Amino acid sequence: MAEKNNPIYKFANAVYYVLDTPVTYIREKFVVPNQKKYPWYHQKYRRVPTIDECYTDDVVCYTEANCQFMRDKSVDDEILFILRSRFEQCAFYHGDDDYLCDDLKKTYFDAAAAWFTKYGDMGIGLNAKNAYMKQKHRMIWERRHGPVGSGMRDQATKV
Incomplete structure (x- = not known):
């Protein structure tokens, strides 16, 4: 508890969130929704009528x-x-x-x-x-x- 009041801890935490917040936002809003959902490494084509x-x-x-x-x-x-x-x-x-x-x-x-x-x-x-x-x-x-x-x-x- 005492370490959260420490100014060095507060500064390090602020720097961390300044760097992490935009990265997390871009990943959650752009990268993850646009990822392909299948777990294969090759392209999976839809099956067409035979x-x-x-x-x-x-x-x-x-x-x-x-x-x-x-x-x-x-x-x-x-x-x-x-x-x-x-x-x-x-x-x-x-x-x-x-x-x-x-x-x-x-x-x-x-x-x-x-x-x-x-x-x-x-x-x-x-x-x-x-x-x-x-x-x-x-x-x-x-x-x-x-x-x-x-x-x-x-x-x-x-x-």
Whole structure:
């Protein structure tokens, strides 16, 4: 209590508030309200309707769906690159003891298979519409013949 009556304390406190008050005011009134609210370090785009939700003559919707598809593909490419890098670094570090990296290897191969299922064998025509058609044809194939890679069912066992 006695130190609050001290003139040096009062002077130091006055200097502190002279310097701190404008900074606090600017931060609370301008900086904090204009900050982006999401906790990610990359830009988060709003999700647009997918290609199957677009009308056939809606060019803008097709373009937005295609841009979103290409962004999603680039994200999937980077995820696959990171998983491959982690597996390669683990295999390089452990050398002959590569069984220590089996969980990374399985994760990478599962992700690579999922990537190939979605984007593989699409060639030069890589866009949202072709990917949607590929998915549709795969679903029709699986309905008729069972899961891809399990062999074709004969005509007698079709349901």
